[in-house]
Amino acid sequence: MSTANVHSYILLDRTGSMSGIWDEALSSVNAYAGNVSGEAGDVVPELTLAVFDAHDGLQFDVLRRSVTPDKWKPVTNDEASPRGMTPLFDAIARIIAMAEADKPEKAMIVIMTDGEENSSREVTKAGVKAALERVEKRGWEAVFLGAEFANFADADSVGIGAAKSMAIGKDRMAASMTSLSRKAQAYYQNAEAAVVFDEADRAEAGESDVQKRKGGGFFKSKK
Numbered sequence: 001m002s003t004a005n006v007h008s009y010i011l012l013d014r015t016g017s018m019s020g021i022w023d024e025a026l027s028s029v030n031a032y033a034g035n036v037s038g039e040a041g042d043v044v045p046e047l048t049l050a051v052f053d054a055h056d057g058l059q060f061d062v063l064r065r066s067v068t069p070d071k072w073k074p075v076t077n078d079e080a081s082p083r084g085m086t087p088l089f090d091a092i093a094r095i096i097a098m099a100e101a102d103k104p105e106k107a108m109i110v111i112m113t114d115g116e117e118n119s120s121r122e123v124t125k126a127g128v129k130a131a132l133e134r135v136e137k138r139g140w141e142a143v144f145l146g147a148e149f150a151n152f153a154d155a156d157s158v159g160i161g162a163a164k165s166m167a168i169g170k171d172r173m174a175a176s177m178t179s180l181s182r183k184a185q186a187y188y189q190n191a192e193a194a195v196v197f198d199e200a201d202r203a204e205a206g207e208s209d210v211q212k213r214k215g216g217g218f219f220k221s222k223k
Helices: 016-035 088-102 125-137 153-157 173-189 199-205 207-214
Strands: 002-013 043-054 058-067 106-113 141-147 165-168
Touching (some): 002 016, 016 106, 016 141, 016 173, 043 088, 043 173, 088 106, 088 125, 106 173, 141 173, 165 199, 165 207, 173 199, 199 207
Parallel strands (some): 002 043, 002 106, 141 165
Antiparallel strands (some): 043 058
């Protein structure tokens, strides 16, 4: 494995509605960390994990900061549990600000949530869209994962299009995050390897089943 100035940032929704899938969400984050550089010749990224919710404003807790995969300690319920509302725009802006301060050559930003924006106070939709445009300009990657959630209106409205958004069903999260870790590794090794979700990824994630359970989804492509 080789070292490089690359970084994975994982932003995990810890709001109250995550209770039923929280253990699985944590396991999926640990699966990503355990597989993102697991083979000879892989680039070794640093990993940062933040969880968010709202209690009288944004609560943004960084559980892992710039940790290499070999130093990663599995995240557990003892460190964070579900609570509060969903200040999604505030949280996205905060983790992008962290990445911009770090200035990695390549960055992978993974946003996992099970609900819609409902309580941001610090940043507007336009502000988040501008931040994500800076991410794109730098050549970084950002993806939006719906944990048992298939309405991507918020993601679409800030510029994360259908190819980089995917619903993940219960009991599918660890497998999907493992697959995403390999896509991230390909991107770290090759600037031309854009991170997008194809039909095989969506089938593995059980996206169609989530859509059925949640009454459909919002998958409008961005130009």
